[in-house]
Amino acid sequence: MARKGGKRHSLEQIVRKLRDAEAMQNAGKTIGEVCQVLGVSEQTFHRRRHQYGGMKADEARRLKELEQENAKLKRLLAEAELDKAMLKELAKGKLLSPSRRRAAVDRLEKSFGVSERRACEVAEQPRSTQRYQPRVSSDEGPLVSRMLELVRKHPRYGYRRIWFLLRREGFRVNRKRIYRLWRSQGLKVPKKQRKKRRLGSSANSVTRHRAEYKNHVWSWDFIHDRTASGVPVKILSIVDEYTRECLSLRVGRHCRAEDVLDVLAGLFAERGLPGHIRSDNGPEFIAEAMRQWLHRMEVGTHYIAPGAPWENAYGESFHSRLRDEFLNVEEFASIGEAQGLAAQWKEDYNERRPHSSLGYRTPAEFARTCAASARATPSLQQHTSDQVPILS
Template identity: 50%
Template sequence: MPRKAFTAEQIINKLREAELILNQGTTVPEACRKIGVTDQTYYRWRKEYGGLNVDQAKRLKDLEKENVQLKRLVADLSLDKAILKEASPGKLLSPSQRRQVIAKVRIRLGISERRACQVLGQARSTQRRKESITDDEAKLTLRIIELASKYGRYGYRRITAILQIAGWRVNHKRVERIWRKEGLKVPQKQSKRGRLWLNDGSCIRLRPEHKDHVWSYDFVAERTINGRAFRILNIIDEYTRECLAMKIGRRITSQEVIDKLFELFLLRGIPKNIRSDNGPEFTAKQIRNWLNRIGVNTLFIEPGSPWENGYIESFNGKLRDELLNREIFFTLTEAKVLIEEWRKDYNQIRPHSALGYRPPAPEAVMSAVLT
């Protein structure tokens, strides 16, 4: 027969009944037989509940239950702490990382999969899912690493665009997964700057509306390894984001600026506006008179406000971030070659976020990527 469980109230009543029987001169075994328990049970009850009333016995049982619950809670918290300590000290950002850590924790602590998944925030279905690796995974990984090595300042979205242009059937999620798995990353850039707005809410800067509507040009300074400085004249089309020309020289005069613009005007046509800062090469009477004679409006930004010329400043930042800060130029000739190669990549290969991750000059993209 299964053992009968007595409540605290029943135990107290049986002890009182036994006490009355014993007061009549009956022995303990006889009293135990009459109340229906063994001698061992009687002595155990008397030890636990002797001298207690029913309310006190109930309270004692409640305290025992609370004590058991607290012990279980402390044990659970200790186990959770041990699981988190055994896991990776950093953040587990991907399901694959959690999957590996959970397997390691289960082996070392001997806990269940359910408990490990609950503590580390992993769905059990995700933990049990077998990762499927396609046949081209290794080849794609090598290609991503090659592009990341070649274009060190490109993130996984630009790499995805390059792969798609080259014919890979891949989305940014898969590239991001491989990107994180291989530990690839791009260091954080400087924070964005605001624009100069007028009191009426309009922006000082004329916005480009079509190709050859607004050009911008500006200078960037750099040095060769012997410490000698050279300058780079950058000219871009603000609407298409295309870099039209980059002239390199130890010094570039106003006449040389006119010569370079003359070449571009013959090749592309005359723009409606051209924007620049207030540098002496751009504000010189010679160049201003020449531009006015051929019908080009000159737009000068406010002194000390480079954000008004945001397109060319953004281009200069990409040039310095992706090339100038990564290369050591031994000679001026080497600088000209490398800078021109970067200009071609910028126009034909580099995906531009403002253009839907397409290059500024996409007609030459496929041949450039395949070669």
């Protein structure tokens, strides 16, 4: 019960006034006189007497406590339901970085109308992290621009290889920063599903006969493509398995055994004789005249088992890079254009493309650190002049 214009009475005070009103009624006063003394309207008096009549002060106090506890439980239940709803909203995406958590907290504040403190508690985000404003370095603009230029030039390079290229150009930046900028720009190289590799049973596989020095083992194979007009393109690739250098990319409409022999003769004159050459069982490689000529050159042959390309792992790996970074990117208008672009890509692969298995050095850089181990070939010109067979 409260007087008009006065402060609100507590429940205990209301109970005491009802007790006084009952005493005044027993003394012969009317309801109107009682209400005048108490300073309330008759309607309020009857409502209070109906609610709290006959109640003692301690009972009223306990009722008030129960009402407060009930209100608190309702509030906690409402907050728990709200937290549950916010957690469902957060479950729509992974919160793996502070920036994503900042965005999630902002979304909760706008969607549910809660405070920053409440949203941070639900998202388990420190408020200092939420309010952090990243500082942009003065060199970030040129760095991002150059990174995007390299990505456009090499669309199949990942952030580690791009980072190494930037370091080589003089940017003083670590790999983690490049990864952050890479993610902020939405860059991603789609991952390929790796096929299961088996050891193989052939004694000529890379796992059983591994290259131990420069010019120890070469790998050669063919890869095919087409021009824009549908003309077939056949590419002969030769790779040094130890240095990962691409020694030859012969591009033509066809490539017969004598063409392969001409390429080998040029490489032997330029680099010296390799110890062995690994290949599959293609007709160009197993031709009798080719085998005899390699035997006279004292070059061993490692023919992998039929149907086991994983035994020629270095050649297959090189072809995957060739296909992914060159053949799938370039469209050839003619055979001549394919030859010119292949020569450019070969130079870029050897001289500028960092190779992860070589400690992010280029194959040419790594080859220069290797001791010269090719066998001397003083009689090579004599061999190629009077021992090269004429193949048909």
